Amino acid sequence: MPVLITRRRNHARAAGFSLRGAPNRPNVAACLLASTLPIMFMTSVARPQTETIRVDLKLRTGGAMSGLVVDHTEHGLVIVNQNTPHVFAWDELKTGSAFAAKRALAAFERGGVDRLSAEDHFQLGLFALRRDRKDLAANEFRRAKKLDPDYQAVIKKAYDEYRRRKDASNAQTDSLVDDRSVGTTNTAHQAGLAERVEAELDRATKAVVAPVPSAESRAKVLEVYKTFGKKVQEVIGEAVVLIESDHFLIWTDWEARYRDRLVGWCESMYTALREQFDLDPAGNIFLAKCPVFCWRSKARFLKFAREFDGYGGTDAVGYTRSIERNGHVHVVLLRQGRSEVDFDQFACTLVHEGTHAFIHRLYTSRLIPHWVNEGYADLVAERVLKDRCPAGENAELLARQFVRYDWPITELLHGAGPIPVHQYPLAHSVVAYLEGSGHKRFAGFIKDLKAGESVPAALAANYDGLNLDQLEAGWRLAVREVDPAVTPPSDGSKPLPWSTDR
Ligand SMILES: [Zn+2]
Structure with missing residues (x-):
């Protein structure tokens, strides 16, 4: 029997499984889930759902998924969707959606988008710039400068580095032959x-x-x-x-x-x-x-x-x-x-x-x-x-x-x-x-x-x-x-x- 093993299917369509079991200690972390998974954590102290946020993610491989964030790092984030945890590296998401999620998390941690610091805006700008979203980057850099004019110098440096990187990669791709033709052989006989x-x-x-x-x-x-x-x-x-x-x-x-x-x-x-x-x-x-x-x-x-x-x-x-x-x-x-x-x-x-x-x-x-x-x-x-x-x-x-x-x-x-x-x-x-x-x-x-x-x-x-x-x-x-x-x-x-x- 032929066996097909597929990889990197659309995560959004992957079948879910249920989380069972309760945490040993009713701590803050567990209480986050008490609010999101009420059936599993009945004995935990009720907490408002504002302890985390919901994000909408679009995947580079296609498909989309929403969920409550349970953890995030410089590398990526974990969301819970239908009682099922999913991990994504930021680079596995479409840049606009990764950026929006990162910005929402930063704002949530600071207690509001108007409380983001110059450094927060600068880092968000860098994140966008590294992924070729100059529009998003420009917005964030402008806000960083407004909050702290001293950021002017590091922003200039960031743009210089960005241009250097672009020039290097353009030199690599400018001689590409764009061959989009797909064979037109009549395939009936195949x-x-x-x-x-x-x-x-x-x-x-x-x-x-x-x-x-x-x-x-x-x-x-x-x-x-x-x-x-x-x-x-x-x-x-x-x-x-x-x-x-x-x-x-x-x-x-x-x-x-x-x-x-x-x-x-x-x-x-x-x-x-x-x-x-x-x-x-x-x-x-x-x-x-x-x-x-x-x-x-x-x-x-x-x-x-x-x-x-x-x-x-x-x-x-x-x-x-x-x-x-x-x-x-x-x-x-x-x-x-x-x-x-x-x-x-x-x-x-x-x-x-x-x-x-x-x-x-x-x-x-x-x-x-x-x-x-x-x-x-x-x-x-x-x-x-x-x-x-x-x-x-x-x-x-x-x-x-x-x-x-x-x-x-x-x-x-x-x-x-x-x-x-x-x-x-x-x-x-x-x-x-x-x-x-x-x-x-x-x-x-x-x-x-x-x-x-x-x-x-x-x-x-x-x-x-x-x-x-x-x-x-x-x-x-x-x-x-x-x-x-x-x-x-x-x-x-x-x-x-x-x-x-x-
Ligand atoms: Zn596999």
């Missing part, structure tokens, strides 16, 4: 193409799902892939080129100057995973090489998804297709724009999906429980891309809420099926905790899962008899250790339910 390719693949692999195919088998599969790539070029258009790296066949319509990045991300991810699982550097986890399709046009992405995978992934920006029967896996990705944030987001999705592809091929082609799979894919994205990926910070920020409010994670840990996108950062945090106690143990854990063991069995076998309750307790302790802010002061003196590291 009906069933994916099926035919699958049948050819089956013949080439002789249905051998063994992780190490023979050299002969590899060569045949490579041939099938390249024939497939030619058909993709016919259907999608001549702008599609093939880049071959050590472990990947990358078909793309990207501008020539950016293509090296694709190879860099793919191979760095491969190396990170090979090292994690102590695999032979000379070996190759894939059937031949892993086909990766990287699009810069939504029309092409959708066309590919529809024609070759029979997938109407309208709200996705990437997916991995794995076929258990013959061990095939390929990855399909969309870059949404040309800004550095677009490239970063693309890279995160690439490493996330690429990790699924690798894990699909590792040891056996059995699918592992989704929370482990998604959490690990996000963890690898963070490891490989570091500051260019928001996954690590998102995981920390969301984990902080689950620990601070004692929200349960039992449902996540006991399930094996698909999890909603808003739980990925939570899964990431738990998987990072497991992986943090030794990469050999973690590799053993994954190996047992791939052999068909349940999570409790694999956990017990590789972590000295650890059960799921102990895993949860250990994880909570670890989150508290690295983030003391999760324990609010006992005197309830904190005016807000979040730390204001602005």
Whole structure:
């Protein structure tokens, strides 16, 4: 059975889950939720809802979501929507909506928009300017200057830096060829193409799902892939080129100057995973090489998804297709724009999906429980891309809420099926905790899962008899250790339910 694993779907459409359980102490932080989640916190002291604010967020990947803010940092914010927490990095939101939320939070903390300081306005201006919203920035800078004329100098410096950065990036993009044409081949004759390719693949692999195919088998599969790539070029258009790296066949319509990045991300991810699982550097986890399709046009992405995978992934920006029967896996990705944030987001999705592809091929082609799979894919994205990926910070920020409010994670840990996108950062945090106690143990854990063991069995076998309750307790302790802010002061003196590291 083909298995589709999608990533970065519209958060607004992700299925929700309920928060259960009550906080241990009726403190100010808990009381925030008493006002927002009255059913769960009946025994808490009633507080007015003005202790936090509602924000409307628009996501860069499409869709929108409103909710009450429970925490925010320089990195992003957590909102509760329908009793479900969602974490977003500021860069995952459309700039106007991120700016409006940031400004509303600042005003709320100061006790009114007219009480914002010159520094508040200046910082808001910087936030907008860094994201190319000169209109919003100008407003804020004007207000900062009005409150304190001394800001004139730092504002000038901010504009100078902005211009320098723009000049540098213009120099990089001015020679781009804008190729928006999508192949106009009549696609009627392509009906069933994916099926035919699958049948050819089956013949080439002789249905051998063994992780190490023979050299002969590899060569045949490579041939099938390249024939497939030619058909993709016919259907999608001549702008599609093939880049071959050590472990990947990358078909793309990207501008020539950016293509090296694709190879860099793919191979760095491969190396990170090979090292994690102590695999032979000379070996190759894939059937031949892993086909990766990287699009810069939504029309092409959708066309590919529809024609070759029979997938109407309208709200996705990437997916991995794995076929258990013959061990095939390929990855399909969309870059949404040309800004550095677009490239970063693309890279995160690439490493996330690429990790699924690798894990699909590792040891056996059995699918592992989704929370482990998604959490690990996000963890690898963070490891490989570091500051260019928001996954690590998102995981920390969301984990902080689950620990601070004692929200349960039992449902996540006991399930094996698909999890909603808003739980990925939570899964990431738990998987990072497991992986943090030794990469050999973690590799053993994954190996047992791939052999068909349940999570409790694999956990017990590789972590000295650890059960799921102990895993949860250990994880909570670890989150508290690295983030003391999760324990609010006992005197309830904190005016807000979040730390204001602005
Ligand atoms: Zn995923």
